[in-house]
Amino acid sequence: MAQQRAEFDREFSGRLAAAASQGEGHAAGEAHAHEWETSPWPLVISAGILLALPLAFSFRFVYEQPLAAVLTLGIGTPLIVAGIVGWVREGLGGEALGLSPAAMPWFILAEALIFLSFFATYWVMRLAAPEWPPAGTVALPRVVPLVMTAILVSSSFTIHVAEARLAASDQRGFLRWLVVTIALGVAFVGLSAAEWRELMHEGFTFSTNAYSTAFFSITGFHAAHVVVGLGIFVALLLPALRGRLNEPFTRSASLYWHFVDIVWLFVVSQVYYW
Amino acid sequence: MGAALRSWLFTTDHKRVGILYLIGSLAAFAIAGIMAMLMRIELTAIGPDLTDNPQQYNVWLYFHGAAMILGFQIPALTGFLANYCVPLMIGARDVAFPRLNALSVWLFWAGILLALATFVIPDPPDVMWTGYPPYATRTWGNTAFYSFTVLLLGFSSILGGVNFLTTVFYMRAPGMGWNKLNIFVWSIVVAFIIQLIFVPVLGTAVTMLLFDKYLGTTFFDPANGGDVLIYQNLFWFYSHPAVYVILLPFLGITYEIVATFARNRVFNYKMVVYGGFGGVLLLAGEVWVHHLYTAGLPDWLRVGQMVTTLLISVPVGLLMIGLVGTLYRGSIEYRTPMLYALGVIFFFLIGGLTGIPNAIASLDLHLQDTYFIPGHFHYVMAVAGTFAIFGAVYYLFPKMTGRMYHESTGKLGFWLTFIGMNLVFMPMMMAGIEGMPRRYYDYAQFPQVEGLQQLMTFGAFVILAGSLVTLWNWVQGALRGAPAPANPWGSRSLEWTAAPSPPPPGNFPQPPRLGPEWSPYAYGERA
Numbered sequence: 001m002a003q004q005r006a007e008f009d010r011e012f013s014g015r016l017a018a019a020a021s022q023g024e025g026h027a028a029g030e031a032h033a034h035e036w037e038t039s040p041w042p043l044v045i046s047a048g049i050l051l052a053l054p055l056a057f058s059f060r061f062v063y064e065q066p067l068a069a070v071l072t073l074g075i076g077t078p079l080i081v082a083g084i085v086g087w088v089r090e091g092l093g094g095e096a097l098g099l100s101p102a103a104m105p106w107f108i109l110a111e112a113l114i115f116l117s118f119f120a121t122y123w124v125m126r127l128a129a130p131e132w133p134p135a136g137t138v139a140l141p142r143v144v145p146l147v148m149t150a151i152l153v154s155s156s157f158t159i160h161v162a163e164a165r166l167a168a169s170d171q172r173g174f175l176r177w178l179v180v181t182i183a184l185g186v187a188f189v190g191l192s193a194a195e196w197r198e199l200m201h202e203g204f205t206f207s208t209n210a211y212s213t214a215f216f217s218i219t220g221f222h223a224a225h226v227v228v229g230l231g232i233f234v235a236l237l238l239p240a241l242r243g244r245l246n247e248p249f250t251r252s253a254s255l256y257w258h259f260v261d262i263v264w265l266f267v268v269s270q271v272y273y274w
Numbered sequence: 275m276g277a278a279l280r281s282w283l284f285t286t287d288h289k290r291v292g293i294l295y296l297i298g299s300l301a302a303f304a305i306a307g308i309m310a311m312l313m314r315i316e317l318t319a320i321g322p323d324l325t326d327n328p329q330q331y332n333v334w335l336y337f338h339g340a341a342m343i344l345g346f347q348i349p350a351l352t353g354f355l356a357n358y359c360v361p362l363m364i365g366a367r368d369v370a371f372p373r374l375n376a377l378s379v380w381l382f383w384a385g386i387l388l389a390l391a392t393f394v395i396p397d398p399p400d401v402m403w404t405g406y407p408p409y410a411t412r413t414w415g416n417t418a419f420y421s422f423t424v425l426l427l428g429f430s431s432i433l434g435g436v437n438f439l440t441t442v443f444y445m446r447a448p449g450m451g452w453n454k455l456n457i458f459v460w461s462i463v464v465a466f467i468i469q470l471i472f473v474p475v476l477g478t479a480v481t482m483l484l485f486d487k488y489l490g491t492t493f494f495d496p497a498n499g500g501d502v503l504i505y506q507n508l509f510w511f512y513s514h515p516a517v518y519v520i521l522l523p524f525l526g527i528t529y530e531i532v533a534t535f536a537r538n539r540v541f542n543y544k545m546v547v548y549g550g551f552g553g554v555l556l557l558a559g560e561v562w563v564h565h566l567y568t569a570g571l572p573d574w575l576r577v578g579q580m581v582t583t584l585l586i587s588v589p590v591g592l593l594m595i596g597l598v599g600t601l602y603r604g605s606i607e608y609r610t611p612m613l614y615a616l617g618v619i620f621f622f623l624i625g626g627l628t629g630i631p632n633a634i635a636s637l638d639l640h641l642q643d644t645y646f647i648p649g650h651f652h653y654v655m656a657v658a659g660t661f662a663i664f665g666a667v668y669y670l671f672p673k674m675t676g677r678m679y680h681e682s683t684g685k686l687g688f689w690l691t692f693i694g695m696n697l698v699f700m701p702m703m704m705a706g707i708e709g710m711p712r713r714y715y716d717y718a719q720f721p722q723v724e725g726l727q728q729l730m731t732f733g734a735f736v737i738l739a740g741s742l743v744t745l746w747n748w749v750q751g752a753l754r755g756a757p758a759p760a761n762p763w764g765s766r767s768l769e770w771t772a773a774p775s776p777p778p779p780g781n782f783p784q785p786p787r788l789g790p791e792w793s794p795y796a797y798g799e800r801a
Contacts (some may be wrong), residue, residue: 036779038284039373046380054388054422061488062397062418087373099370103440110432110470117478121493121504134499207490210499217482217491 039090045083052076088235091249098248104255111225115263118221119270122214134209138202141195145272148191149264152226155184156261159254166250174245178237181257185230192223215271222267225260232256286372287779291379292357293674295349296667298379298386302345303660305390307741309338314698314734317727320718331715332400333415337392339403340420342656344427345389348516349382350663351523352431352469356438356462358670359527362769362777363456363794365447365786370440378434385426388419395419402713404509405480407494407502411487421484428477435466435473447768449788456767456794457533457540457547461526464551465519468558476512479505506569510562517655518558522551524662525593528618531669532600534765535612539795541599545592553589557582567638576635583633590626594619609763610684614665617692618658625654628703643713645723646706652699664691664744671748672762673769676776677755683747690740697733701726767794 051072059069126132162177196216204212232253236246282290312334316324325331357375361368369375392398400415405424410417442455442463483505485491492498494505533540540546563571563579597619606612628650631637641647671679705723706712717723761770769777772786 036281036290037286037368037372038281039286039376040284042286042373042376043283043380045377046384049381049426050384050387054419054426057422057484057488058416058418062416090373099440099444102444103370103436106436106439106470107432110435110474113471113474114478117475117508121478121482121508124501124504125493125499128501129499205490206485207492207498210492213485213491213493213500217485217493 039087041083041087041090044079044086048076048079048081048083050076052080084231084235088239092239092244092246100248100252101255104252108256108259111259112263114221115218115266118214118218119266122218122270125210125214129210133211136204136208137211138199138204140199140215140272144191144195145268148188149268151184151188151191152261152264155181155188156258158184159257163250163254166245166247171240171243171245174250175237175240178233178240182230182233182237185226185233189223189226189230192219192226196220218267218271222260222263225263229253229257229260284376286368286376288357288361288369288372288375289674289777289781291375292354294379295353295357295382298383299346299350299354302341302349302386302389306338306341306346307738309334309341311734311738313338314731316715317717318731319728320721320724321716325715328715329400329415332402333392333398335713336398336400336402336420337389340423341389343403343516343520344424345386347520347656347659347663348431349427351520351527351659352434352438352462352465353379353382355458355523355527355663355666356434356466358674359456359530359769360438360441360459360462361445362673362773362781363459363767364442364445364450365768365772365782365788366441366445367780367782369437370445371437374433374437378430378437381426381430381433385423385430388426389423391419404513405483405505406509407483407486407505410483411494417487418484421480424480425477428473431469431473435470438462438466439470447786447788449790449792453544453547454788454793456526457529457543458523458526460547460551461522461529464555465522467555468515468519468522471559472512472515475508476516479508479512482508503566503569503571506566507562510565511559514562514565515558518554520655520659521590522554524618524659525597525622527666527669528597528615528662529600530767531611531615531665532597533795533797534669534763534767535607535609535615536601536604537607537764537797538600538602538604539793539797541596541602542592543596543795546596550589550593550596553592554586557586557589561586564633564635564638567635568642580633580635584630587626587630594623594626610679610681610688611665611669613685613688613692614661614668617661617688618665621653621658621661621695625650625652625658629654641706643711644706645702645710645712648712649699649703649706652695652702657695657699661691664688667748669763671751672758673773673775673777675752675755676758677751678758678762679747679751679755683743683750687740687744687747690743691737692740694733694736694738694740697736698730701729701733705730765794766796 053076056069056073056076059065059072158177158181162174162181165171165173165177196219204215206212206216236250236253239246282294285291285294312324313331316322316331316334357369357379360366395416397414397416399417399420400413401410401417401420405417405420410420442459446455482491482493486493486495486500492500494500494502496502529540529546560582561579563575564583567576628646632641632647632650668679668684671677705726708720708723708726710717710720710723710726717727758775760774762775763770765771768786772782772784774783
């Protein structure tokens with residue numbers, strides 16, 4: 001780990017020095033520095049988030065005005081998507097320093113704490129309960145979670161292979177393994193959704209008891225992370241189909257995916273089989 | 275006009291992002307201040323003065339607390355100051371991820387807008403800034419807006435943390451070792467590590483609150499296997515460290531001001547950084563139970579955390595020694611920013627010392643929920659932090675605007691707010707010892723504190739006058755002040771020595787080159 005870190009540092013300081021010398025000597029770089037740099041996409045994305053999350057949720061669940069909820073969601077979501085598309089385009093075209101693999105561990109630290117908080121809540125509720133599972137719990141599936149585990153763990157390997165193919169400048173191999181990873185991720189989310197449907201059908205819902213509360217919130221948050229990971233992969237895939245590759249960004253995406261995979265091992269051991 | 279507006283709305287430059295943070299946080303400060311005035315007027319005399327509806331008072335209290343902490347102090351310190359100062363201090367052209375930085379500031383603005391919706395919706399949130407269940411899951415007020423405001427601001431903070439830690443780790447000018455960083459940069463590094471660890475916990479807690487109230491989950495519903503104490507623990511597990519997220523940057527910028535105007539090196543640099551900041555980082559997550567002494571937690575937890583709470587005064591004491599030691603044998607110049615910095619030392623000392631009785635569980639059983647508690651935390655965090663922010667705005671004023679503010683108007687504003695703050699919060703602690711409970715909108719049972727209450731209301735108006743003078747001075751200075759040189763204070767730090775006022779895009783005309791002897795505090799043996 002420490003060695004990897006040192007390697008990254010060396011590689012990065014070289015890139016930084018190159019960027020600095022380019023900026024100094026290069027006439028275009030000089031002119032560039034006299035303008036304020038702008039990008040409309042951060043503003044577009046945050047407007048989209050404001051509409052699609054707090055406002056749509058409140059219209060639906062607080063004020064019970066479904067039409068307004070659909071409207072805010074319908075405006076907000078395209079804004080977010082457009083913002084991300086524009087952002088990715090700019091990011092691929094610009095002179096990015098490729099620092100994202102160094103930043104991703106900090107983000108993962110924050111993400112890990114979200115899951116830790118949910119697990120801590122679950123542990124407290126469970127250990128303080130007079131009986132477990134509490135009344136109203138249905139039999140959870142035993143086989144499907146194992147299949148899901150196999151799918152997610154193998155997707156961690158496939159994204160690793162994709163990364164190695166990219167490092168070896170094998171563009172087609174990279175695309176192939178990236179698509180396999182996305183397919184595995186989609187299969188995982190599909191199984192998760194089918195399982196939710198079935199449990200809710202049997203009467204095990206958010207409000208059944210403490211177990212259902214923990215079950216749906218933990219598996220739901222994890223599935224949301226898988227969906228975000230898939231979104232990042234699509235943002236890698238679409239430009240890559242047109243030959244625009246980004247190695248540091250691929251590395252960060254893969255780091256994030258490994259993290260989501262590791263969290264799943266906790267989910268499956270704590271929520272399903274304990 | 276359109277082009278100018280676009281260059282601000284779409285900006286990714288750290289200086290402009292910082293100023294956008296400053297405008298948003300000062301707006302939050304102004305509106306939260308108006309809420310404080312409304313509460314003070316309501317409490318002037320026994321009986322209803324402005325309203326006879328306690329829920330109205332709850333809404334004021336909610337907005338005052340939430341906006342001051344989440345909308346003003348944290349964004350002003352880790353948004354405005356970090357953005358404006360860190361890249362300039364470390365000699366970088368910008369932060370590591372400029373677009374992400376712009377996303378942070380616009381998410382912060384989204385949070386501010388959502389908080390302002392309090393004044394237009396028919397069911398404003400009334401859950402304090404703490405949002406405790408079961409009240410928060412049963413109130414008529416809109417708890418969703420509270421939760422989402424916290425989530426938006428929290429997400430903004432996490433992105434900021436990722437960005438700034440990467441920036442300081444990888445973007446320092448060649449030759450700038452870790453022991454040559456400005457104290458303020460160090461304080462931001464530690465504050466953001468604390469944010470990254472603890473903000474997600476608060477985010478999770480308010481998400482559970484949201485789910486409980488609107489989706490029917492049972493996290494905090496004891497009838498169905500939940501537990502309200504889970505919320506209180508998760509909430510304070512973040513919200514106590516949040517105090518350090520405010521404290522460290524405000525002490526950090528105070529160090530910069532004190533070193534500059536005392537023309538002196540920072541006293542015991544390594545002890546301040548590794549002992550002070552490092553010690554706070556180590557202990558930050560092990561003291562939250564002192565907010566829950568009366569919540570019914572087991573004794574081993576209360577006594578254990580009483581010890582860690584008292585222990586944290588050691589690193590904080592190191593930080594105070596460093597400040598006072600930097601003054602010692604300095605050549606002190608009493609400009610407006612320096613007055614504010616000295617005000618910070620004064621308020622923080624009183625606030626810190628009045629914290630010790632609260633830290634002791636057996637004493638806190640009696641002080642809990644009296645006016646003594648808000649008196650204490652206003653001194654230690656609210657007032658000291660606000661003075662540091664005001665001082666920092668004055669300190670950076672020539673750099674940001676390229677113009678000078680009016681010196682004696684600045685000093686007038688300082689003295690008015692300084693006297694006003696003491697007139698409010700000293701009587702507040704005295705009323706608390708008399709037994710006046712906090713959060714009451716009326717106090718017919720406590721007629722003995724009416725005189726103190728009137729003194730506090732008078733003090734609040736003095737603060738209002740001081741704030742208006744200060745604001746007027748800033749607006750006047752920005753529009754009509756005399757042009758400022760690059761380094762009006764004679765500082766040795768990079769933002770003053772290597773960049774013009776105001777710095778252009780890209781910050782430095784020439785990339786700063788640091789010799790082996792360079793230090794941001796190289797004022798010679800005795801200046």
